[in-house]
Amino acid sequence: xxxxxxxxxxxxxxYKYGFVTEEKPVFKAKKGLSEDIVRQISAHKEEPEWxxxxxxxxxxxxYSKPLPDWGGDVASLDLDEIYYYLKxxxxxxxxxxxxxxxxxxxxxxLGIPEAERKILAGVGAQFESEMVYHSLKEEWTEQGIIFExxxxxxxxxxxxxxEHFATIVxxxxxxxxxxxxxxxxxxxxxYIPKGVKVDIPLQAxxxxxSEQMGQFERTLIIVEDEAQAHYIEGCTAPSYTTxxxxxGVIEIIVKPGARFRYTTxxxxxxxMYNLVTQRAMVHENANMEWVDGNLGxxxxxxxxxxxxxxxxxxxxxxxxxxxxxxxxQDTGGKVVHAAPRTTSQIVSKSISRGTGRSSxxxxxxxxxxxxxxxxxxxxxALLLDETSRTDTYPYIEIDENLSSIGHEAxxxxxxxxxxxxxxxxxxxxxxxxxxxxxxxxxxxxxELPLEYAxxxxxxxxxxxxx
Amino acid sequence: MAEGTVTSxxxxxxxxxxxxxxxxxxxxxxxxxxxPSLLSQLRREGWxxxxxxxxxxxxxxxxxxxxxxxxxxxxxxxVTCEGERVKSISDLPAPVRAALASDRExxxxxxxxxxxxxxxxxxxxxxxxxxIYSPLxxxxxxxxxxxxxxxxxxxxxxxxxxxxxxxxxxxxGGYLLYVPAGVQIERPVHTFRYLDEQxxxxxxxxxxxxxxxxxxxxxxxxxxxxxxxxxxxxxxVEIFGSEGATVSYLALxxxxxxxxxxxMQHSNTGKDSTLNGFNVTLGADLARADVTSHLEGExxxxxxxxxxxxxxxxxxxxxxxxxxxxPSAHSDLLYKGALTxxxxxxxxxxxxxAEGAQLTDAYQTNRNLLLSxxxxxxxxxxxxxxxxxxxxxxxxxxxxxxxxxxxxxxxxxxxxxxxxRLLVFGFFDEVLGRVPGEGVRSRxxxxxxxxxxx
Numbered sequence: 001x002x003x004x005x006x007x008x009x010x011x012x013x014x015y016k017y018g019f020v021t022e023e024k025p026v027f028k029a030k031k032g033l034s035e036d037i038v039r040q041i042s043a044h045k046e047e048p049e050w051x052x053x054x055x056x057x058x059x060x061x062x063y064s065k066p067l068p069d070w071g072g073d074v075a076s077l078d079l080d081e082i083y084y085y086l087k088x089x090x091x092x093x094x095x096x097x098x099x100x101x102x103x104x105x106x107x108x109x110l111g112i113p114e115a116e117r118k119i120l121a122g123v124g125a126q127f128e129s130e131m132v133y134h135s136l137k138e139e140w141t142e143q144g145i146i147f148e149x150x151x152x153x154x155x156x157x158x159x160x161x162x163e164h165f166a167t168i169v170x171x172x173x174x175x176x177x178x179x180x181x182x183x184x185x186x187x188x189x190x191y192i193p194k195g196v197k198v199d200i201p202l203q204a205x206x207x208x209x210s211e212q213m214g215q216f217e218r219t220l221i222i223v224e225d226e227a228q229a230h231y232i233e234g235c236t237a238p239s240y241t242t243x244x245x246x247x248g249v250i251e252i253i254v255k256p257g258a259r260f261r262y263t264t265x266x267x268x269x270x271x272m273y274n275l276v277t278q279r280a281m282v283h284e285n286a287n288m289e290w291v292d293g294n295l296g297x298x299x300x301x302x303x304x305x306x307x308x309x310x311x312x313x314x315x316x317x318x319x320x321x322x323x324x325x326x327x328x329q330d331t332g333g334k335v336v337h338a339a340p341r342t343t344s345q346i347v348s349k350s351i352s353r354g355t356g357r358s359s360x361x362x363x364x365x366x367x368x369x370x371x372x373x374x375x376x377x378x379x380x381a382l383l384l385d386e387t388s389r390t391d392t393y394p395y396i397e398i399d400e401n402l403s404s405i406g407h408e409a410x411x412x413x414x415x416x417x418x419x420x421x422x423x424x425x426x427x428x429x430x431x432x433x434x435x436x437x438x439x440x441x442x443x444x445x446x447e448l449p450l451e452y453a454x455x456x457x458x459x460x461x462x463x464x465x466x
Numbered sequence: 467m468a469e470g471t472v473t474s475x476x477x478x479x480x481x482x483x484x485x486x487x488x489x490x491x492x493x494x495x496x497x498x499x500x501x502p503s504l505l506s507q508l509r510r511e512g513w514x515x516x517x518x519x520x521x522x523x524x525x526x527x528x529x530x531x532x533x534x535x536x537x538x539x540x541x542x543x544x545v546t547c548e549g550e551r552v553k554s555i556s557d558l559p560a561p562v563r564a565a566l567a568s569d570r571e572x573x574x575x576x577x578x579x580x581x582x583x584x585x586x587x588x589x590x591x592x593x594x595x596x597x598i599y600s601p602l603x604x605x606x607x608x609x610x611x612x613x614x615x616x617x618x619x620x621x622x623x624x625x626x627x628x629x630x631x632x633x634x635x636x637x638x639g640g641y642l643l644y645v646p647a648g649v650q651i652e653r654p655v656h657t658f659r660y661l662d663e664q665x666x667x668x669x670x671x672x673x674x675x676x677x678x679x680x681x682x683x684x685x686x687x688x689x690x691x692x693x694x695x696x697x698x699x700x701x702x703v704e705i706f707g708s709e710g711a712t713v714s715y716l717a718l719x720x721x722x723x724x725x726x727x728x729x730m731q732h733s734n735t736g737k738d739s740t741l742n743g744f745n746v747t748l749g750a751d752l753a754r755a756d757v758t759s760h761l762e763g764e765x766x767x768x769x770x771x772x773x774x775x776x777x778x779x780x781x782x783x784x785x786x787x788x789x790x791x792x793p794s795a796h797s798d799l800l801y802k803g804a805l806t807x808x809x810x811x812x813x814x815x816x817x818x819x820a821e822g823a824q825l826t827d828a829y830q831t832n833r834n835l836l837l838s839x840x841x842x843x844x845x846x847x848x849x850x851x852x853x854x855x856x857x858x859x860x861x862x863x864x865x866x867x868x869x870x871x872x873x874x875x876x877x878x879x880x881x882x883x884x885x886x887r888l889l890v891f892g893f894f895d896e897v898l899g900r901v902p903g904e905g906v907r908s909r910x911x912x913x914x915x916x917x918x919x920x
């Protein structure tokens with residue numbers, strides 16, 4: 001089939017970040033999970049007693065929960081073969097010049113310095129398990145905005161931290177949330193004060209480097225009444241032969257009248273297990289948007305969710321998944337309507353290529369009393385090869401009759417007619433295919449800030465056109 | 467004449483005390499000792515499956531919304547046969563007579579009352595053409611070669627096996643409908659099951675075989691009064707359509723209160739053959755239907771329709787599978803349900819496209835109408851697509867009666883109830899209009915009307 005040849009030419013899955021930086025960790029916990037490891041992590045971070053207790057309790061919960069019997073295949077993930085903590089440096093770096101050369105090289109390849117030069121406001125980049133590079137525009141500090149590593153959040157704002165931490169995703173929530181709660185390390189702590197509107201996105205670039213390094217980032221974001229902000233997280237990790245593991249927990253509280261958007265572009269290397277819990281609690285008339293891009297990893301299981309708990313709250317999830325050979329993207333979104341006149345929308349687009357499999361898994365739940373709630377879910381899947389696979393598993397649970405809920409999904413292959421038309425206009429098969437695929441993901445790409453939209457195109461399509 | 471027969475050694479297969487009592491129940495049920503070994507063998511195998519398979523729990527995705535925790539199959543005793551086969555329709559139970567009176571255009575009628583077949587008729591011209599319409603026990607004696615080839619031969623999913631096994635083990639009877647190649651049966655073949663034995667389990671099987679190029683319409687109807695003591699209905703359907711055959715199948719379930727109904731339907735459509743399947747669920751306290759369409763031959767077509775109307779605390783659970791095993795097959799599913807009072811419904815549908823099943827065309831739509839505050843609906847329309855050159859889509863909605871339409875009708879002088887009723891029928895019309903036969907159609911309308919009025 002000549003079409004398949006053309007797809008190969010697109011180079012969608014050539015992993016360009018597969019380089020390795022020699023690591024010089026200050027402290028590296030030994031492989032595997034145990035109570036000792038948890039105590040060590042907590043001690044190294046000089047945490048208060050309550051956090052150690054929280055971690056140990058979470059570890060117990062992790063041990064007591066069975067593995068999920070749905071979703072992707074986690075059978076080959078050996079949790080004893082993973083380093084649960086690795087601290088590369090002693091202290092936080094404030095300026096670029098202080099960042100060690102190897103790390104700098106890595107970041108340079110990822111385009112971070114450009115981002116810095118463009119004064120893209122707060123760039124919190126995560127190397128290994130800690131924030132090593134973190135800068136924040138002065139005016140933001142003046143406005144009372146907090147953008148710290150999660151560790152510093154706990155140290156500097158203990159009360160604010162404790163009030164909100166683990167209230168959105170408790171350790172009991174699921175097995176991997178329990179694991180994260182026990183061994184979390186790194187991530188961001190963000191606080192946007194009442195009425196403050198941040199125009200430029202807050203960005204954190206993640207990078208997992210050491211082989212078999214588990215990364216358990218934990219992010220807590222509090223958006224006060226009437227505030228507005230946008231947070232961007234992008235991930236990329238080098239290629240290794242043995243499997244790596246990433247299990248993050250992201251908690252977001254969007255208070256009355258606030259607006260918040262969280263954007264993730266995940267491009268982990270193809271041996272990474274990426275099992276993430278992302279959840280936002282959305283209060284009266286507040287607005288939460290998840291923009292979720294999943295391009296990398298071996299298996300991703302991630303379902304960003306909006307709990308609409310205040311009247312008039314709105315939740316939106318835009319999800320794009322790309323699964324190529326050997327990849328399984330089990331992604332989607334959850335919206336829970338627990339208050340009257342709440343509205344939500346999920347738009348999911350997936351592309352499966354080669355032996356790749358993409359699954360949409362979603363939940364739309366309307367509790368009794370959530371009168372006048374409206375939700376709409378749309379899923380489109382594009383299959384590029386005979387061996388590609390796609391699944392759709394939406395759960396729709398409605399306990400309130402005064403609501404209106406819809407779900408639609410379609411599956412198709414790249415249309416012969418579309419290709420024919422473009423080729424009749426002088427495009428090669430390869431160019432035409434690229435154009436069709438780009439058109440398919442366009443609704444999501446256009447929601448990204450320019451540099452990330454470009455990255456999305458570059459990561460995916462490099463080598464595809466001329 | 468009693469059909470059901472059980473060999474008395476069945477209880478030796480098991481040591482589990484929970485199932486021991488049902489085995490004893492079965493042993494007492496044994497009356498006709500001369501059941502062909504073909505059937506007793508199937509019972510034994512079914513019994514073994516039943517005993518060895520754990521009862522599904524809500525932890526499994528297939529049974530997540532239907533709780534079988536307090537379901538004790540051993541508390542039911544197999545239905546018995548008090549009467550005998552009667553020649554005249556006027557001797558049949560009143561509800562069956564009433565149903566038969568609604569429509570006289572039938573090619574064949576079989577009426578079962580608990581454990582026995584009380585009435586059986588098939589047009590003589592069809593008999594002459596080689597059509598077989600026969601109670602299962604008689605078919606086992608007269609046409610063992612057909613039963614051996616088809617009976618209990620469908621590919622049953624693991625989560626269905628517990629009840630499928632029980633269904634075979636306690637089989638009360640059923641029928642074989644065999645349509646030879648090229649024979650067209652114009653009028654429907656109509657089978658009634660009337661259950662009024664308190665605490666009984668009625669387990670019936672419909673085996674429909676349409677040979678190449680033939681066509682037939684079958685109606686299976688389930689009726690009972692309200693039961694004081696809970697009764698159980700287990701029902702298996704197997705449809706085999708050979709090349710170019712067309713089968714229309716309608717299951718109409720109108721049990722009274724106090725009945726649990728489990729229906730497991732498997733259609734196997736061959737090359738260029740067509741199945742039009744239809745389920746109407748109105749009765750019983752708990753009704754679960756597992757409807758599987760195996761599209762086995764290239765160019766096979768399957769239309770799957772259903773409607774349900776729930777009231778009081780009824781729980782309806784419909785599970786469907788459109789299994790595209792061959793290329794160029796077409797399936798189209800439309801399931802519509804309305805719910806009032808504190809009833810609730812589950813729809814879980816899966817379109818599964820096997821690797822290599824290119825040029826598949828598959829659609830799946832589920833629409834739910836919630837008419838009361840306490841009603842609730844769950845919809846799980848799933849897709850698993852393993853081939854790339856396909857057209858698949860699905861949609862599900864849950865909503866209420868449209869305010870604007872309601873307002874319009876009321877502005878024309880209708881009261882709220884009348885307007886709502888019109889809109890409910892408008893909602894159902896899309897599927898109701900495709901029910902074969904005006905008589906059946908108007909009876910379904912009447913039943914829905916009665917349910918709306920409470």
